[in-house]
Structure formats: structure tokens, C-alpha cells
Amino acid sequence: GVLLATTQVLIGVTLVLANRVEGGVVAYQIAFTFFLLPVALAAHPIFTALYPRLAAHAHASRWAEFSDDVGEGVRLTTFAVLPAAALLAALGSPALHLLRLGALDRTGADLVAKTLAAYAIGLGGYAAFMLLARAAVAAGDARLPALVGIGVTVSGGLLMLIGTAVTTGTDRVVALGLAHSIAMTAGAVALFVLLRKEIARPIVVGPTLARTLATAVAAGLSALAVARLLAGDGRLMAAVALVAGLAVGGLVAVGGQALLRAPELAGIRRSFGRRASA
Numbered sequence: 001g002v003l004l005a006t007t008q009v010l011i012g013v014t015l016v017l018a019n020r021v022e023g024g025v026v027a028y029q030i031a032f033t034f035f036l037l038p039v040a041l042a043a044h045p046i047f048t049a050l051y052p053r054l055a056a057h058a059h060a061s062r063w064a065e066f067s068d069d070v071g072e073g074v075r076l077t078t079f080a081v082l083p084a085a086a087l088l089a090a091l092g093s094p095a096l097h098l099l100r101l102g103a104l105d106r107t108g109a110d111l112v113a114k115t116l117a118a119y120a121i122g123l124g125g126y127a128a129f130m131l132l133a134r135a136a137v138a139a140g141d142a143r144l145p146a147l148v149g150i151g152v153t154v155s156g157g158l159l160m161l162i163g164t165a166v167t168t169g170t171d172r173v174v175a176l177g178l179a180h181s182i183a184m185t186a187g188a189v190a191l192f193v194l195l196r197k198e199i200a201r202p203i204v205v206g207p208t209l210a211r212t213l214a215t216a217v218a219a220g221l222s223a224l225a226v227a228r229l230l231a232g233d234g235r236l237m238a239a240v241a242l243v244a245g246l247a248v249g250g251l252v253a254v255g256g257q258a259l260l261r262a263p264e265l266a267g268i269r270r271s272f273g274r275r276a277s278a
Helices: 002-018 024-059 063-099 106-120 123-138 143-166 171-199 206-229 234-259 263-277
Strands: none
Touching: 002 024, 002 143, 002 171, 024 063, 024 106, 024 123, 024 171, 063 106, 063 123, 063 171, 063 206, 063 234, 063 263, 106 171, 123 143, 123 171, 143 171, 206 234, 234 263
């Protein structure tokens, strides 16, 4: 309850500050909706499947298994979400120019794309925070994510105030996204450290984070280069840039993980193999 309340407070601060910019609230709402899509499609299924196992481990005091499953959850979540975040940041512009409706003109689409990119920077931190909050509750400590959530709200609100004070025009909305990304990522790191300390067990995520972050950045830069190369007027060129950017970015992300022999990718292959043979 407290964690949800802190989230709503931060959204309220965002809306108040975004309202000071013409079109700022609309830009925020559209960008945040796109931002939540990878969480809903990729991360929430992981959260849903993982929570009962974590609760069972905690109830039986199987903390070694608990830490292993938390680590697996964070690894799988970031493995799925970080490339999606990079592609959102890189391809938001052609996607929004393709889908723009009603009063969302070219200038408005550009603002939403920049705001989306700012929020996408913190997508991995946001998803990891949500998973770790559930893990803490499963371990029997609902206060821990609530306290960290309060810290995220306070620090995020302050960063938003500072960001909007040192920027001008529509850049103020982009500053809100950056502040949200910084606060959520810092909150995820803090919650990770505190949860690991509480269960007194290591939670191994470093190699996967480093590998996935590197391949996600490479995928995002590749997709951005392709999208800019194919940029043009009209929805047709936006569609071409979007499809080509997704294809190249996806190939770089998957290919990079394959070259680095990512165990998560091997696990997905085994899962598909088992389904095919069933």
C-alpha cells in the first residue's frame, strides 16, 4: 500500500510539472504508456511466475534457493527489458510519426519521442525495482520496499524540480523522464543491496547485466543509425525506418548475446526445443 502510494505521488509531481509546458502532460502520458509496454509484456509474466516460488522458499527458510531465484528473476527481466528499452529510445521517433493521431503533429511527436527516450533509460531499473519489491514482500518484509519507495519518490521529485528549473521549453518534460530514470535505477540498486544484506546471501546478476547492457546499447545505436539513414517525410518512410531499425537492432541484440554465449539465450532455445518435441 505504501509503495503504491509513493508511486502515485511521483506521478502527481510529474503531472504538475509537466502541466507547466504546453502539451507537456500529453507528451508524458503517451511516452509513459509506451514505456510501460515492455514491463507489461515481458517483465510481469516473470514476476507472476516467480512470486509463489519465492514465498514458498521464504516460508521454509530456504534462503539459498530464494537468492538463486531472485537472481534468476533479475537476470531474465533485464535480459528481456534492456534491449526493449534501447529500441524504444532509438525508434520512438519513427514509431510516433507513424502512429501520430489527432492533435499530435510532427513537433508533438518529436517531443514525445525525446521524452520516451529519457524514460527508457531507466526502464531496466524500473522493472528490477518492481521485481525486487515483490521479492522483499515474499521474504516477509513489506517495510523495506516501502521505505526505498519513499526515498525514490523524494529523490525523484527533487530531481524533477531541479531538472525543470535548469531547462527551458519542452526540454523540461524530457528532464522529468531523466529524473524518473535516475531515481528508479538508484532505488533498484538500493533495494538490491538491502535485500541481499537482509537474506545474507549473494544474488548473482553482474555478468548478465554487463553482457545485456553492452548488447542493448549496441542494438540501440545500430537501430538509431538505420532509422536516421532511412528517415524521410510521410508515414511510409516512418514505417520503413521502424521496421528496418527493429530488424537490425533485434539482430544485433540476439547476435551479440549468441556471440557472448549467454546462458539465458541457451535456456530459451532449450525451452522451445522441449515444446517442439512435446
